[in-house]
Amino acid sequence: MSVAEHTGQAAMQSVEDYLSDVLATIRPLPPRELRLDEADGAVLAEDVTATWALPPFDNSGMDGYAVLAADVAAATPDRPITLPVRGEIPAGDTGRHDVAPGTCLRIMTGAPMPSGADAVVPVEWTDAGVTEVAISRAPEPGNAVRRTGGDAAVGDVLMTAGTRVGPVQLGLLAAAGRGTVIARPRPRITVMSTGNELVEPGQPARPGQIWESNSRMLAAAAQQAGYHASRHGIVPDDKAAVLTAIGEALDNTDLLVTTGGVSMGGEHDIVKAALADLGTVAFRKVAMQPGMPQGFGVVGPAGTPIFTLPGNPVSAYVSFQLFVRPAASALQDFGPERLAAISAELAEPVRSPAGRRSYLRGVLDAAAGTVAPVSGQSSHQLASLARANALIVVPEPVTGLPAGTTVDVLVLP
Numbered sequence: 001m002s003v004a005e006h007t008g009q010a011a012m013q014s015v016e017d018y019l020s021d022v023l024a025t026i027r028p029l030p031p032r033e034l035r036l037d038e039a040d041g042a043v044l045a046e047d048v049t050a051t052w053a054l055p056p057f058d059n060s061g062m063d064g065y066a067v068l069a070a071d072v073a074a075a076t077p078d079r080p081i082t083l084p085v086r087g088e089i090p091a092g093d094t095g096r097h098d099v100a101p102g103t104c105l106r107i108m109t110g111a112p113m114p115s116g117a118d119a120v121v122p123v124e125w126t127d128a129g130v131t132e133v134a135i136s137r138a139p140e141p142g143n144a145v146r147r148t149g150g151d152a153a154v155g156d157v158l159m160t161a162g163t164r165v166g167p168v169q170l171g172l173l174a175a176a177g178r179g180t181v182i183a184r185p186r187p188r189i190t191v192m193s194t195g196n197e198l199v200e201p202g203q204p205a206r207p208g209q210i211w212e213s214n215s216r217m218l219a220a221a222a223q224q225a226g227y228h229a230s231r232h233g234i235v236p237d238d239k240a241a242v243l244t245a246i247g248e249a250l251d252n253t254d255l256l257v258t259t260g261g262v263s264m265g266g267e268h269d270i271v272k273a274a275l276a277d278l279g280t281v282a283f284r285k286v287a288m289q290p291g292m293p294q295g296f297g298v299v300g301p302a303g304t305p306i307f308t309l310p311g312n313p314v315s316a317y318v319s320f321q322l323f324v325r326p327a328a329s330a331l332q333d334f335g336p337e338r339l340a341a342i343s344a345e346l347a348e349p350v351r352s353p354a355g356r357r358s359y360l361r362g363v364l365d366a367a368a369g370t371v372a373p374v375s376g377q378s379s380h381q382l383a384s385l386a387r388a389n390a391l392i393v394v395p396e397p398v399t400g401l402p403a404g405t406t407v408d409v410l411v412l413p
């Protein structure tokens with residue numbers, strides 16, 4: 001038996017290889033026409049061009065008086081110039097207005113500029129008169145006038161295909177008058193926990209049972225990453241029940257995540273047993289800790305991607321961040337999105353198993369440029385994950401690093 005066989009390393013796949021296998025399998029969701037209320041988080045599949053100028057008409061940038069600048073060119077605080085006020089143009093006024101020489105109109109921010117006027121005198125430069133107004137400062141022509149097309153001209157590309165729609169992009173679509181947009185929608189992720197020992201939090205747990213935490217944690221992580229997420233109820237360790245639950249979830253899911261039931265333990269690893277029969281999901285050991293047993297493939301008529309994550313909560317969470325998140329972004333032909341990586345100096349020594357890349361929970365002090373491992377690095381220790389804000393990456397061959405070593409750190413969202 002070779003050393004590799006003896007240590008089981010021959011069967012292990014690197015984190016990079018595994019992720020690239022996953023990404024190579026993902027086919028982006030087809031673009032479709034989304035209403036604006038569906039478009040937040042979508043990724044544009046068209047260039048969005050301005051069909052109207054922005055702003056669409058010359059309008060006032062301030063509350064004040066629309067004037068002909070030449071009429072008040074001599075205005076000073078000592079010698080104000082008084083003009084009759086012939087009316088008022090509020091924002092939303094769609095009528096036609098004209099300023100005759102030697103007169104003015106009161107005008108509000110966003111109201112269309114009247115013909116005959118070429119400047120707005122801010123109300124702060126006047127006595128705020130109603131029938132007539134004393135102007136004590138001369139505006140340049142064009143003062144406080146927002147020109148047609150000053151933000152974008154007709155035909156300008158406002159956003160290119162491939163842009164992720166966030167709050168500002170959504171605002172711009174609306175400002176451009178778009179009711180719909182062609183985009184790849186946010187993937188819908190369903191999270192499903194398996195295990196006979198699991199009980200809904202809030203319910204009594206008997207000895208031997210634990211409260212189910214993975215599905216809530218991963219659904220929230222999916223939401224935090226910008227995806228739609230829903231939870232399927234706890235699924236017992238039963239092959240038929242697992243397949244039924246997956247079938248139910250497929251109706252409204254673009255990406256399925258299960259946890260539990262994929263260890264190397266044999267007949268109790270029901271998710272693995274149930275899905276292995278399908279032949280479309282591959283189970284492997286990835287050279288990492290936590291999270292070595294991983295499964296990925298496709299299920300159902302639409303070839304929906306499925307991740308079968310290990311059940312230990314920290315393994316499940318780290319796997320989600322390393323693999324599920326980039327895959328979800330690839331469903332939008334975006335990214336792949338990964339955790340932000342920085343370098344920091346170890347505040348304490350760390351240990352790591354040979355041949356596996358460790359993702360140690362740590363507290364990153366970005367200002368000091370240091371990272372300290374938290375105590376409790378076993379994959380069931382969720383409390384220690386809750387104290388961490390980063391993962392310290394220890395490369396595969398390394399079994400220990402002294403304090404002061406510069407390491408790669410992944411910043412947890």
Ligand code: AMP
Binds near residue numbers: 193261263311313380
């Ligand atoms: P498994 O991967 O099914 O062998 O589970 C590994 C460990 O994770 C066991 O201790 C399980 O009890 C625990 N576990 C599995 N699923 C969950 C879950 N949804 N919430 C909390 N702990 C879990």
Ligand code: MG
Binds near residue numbers: 194195311
């Ligand atoms: Mg289990």
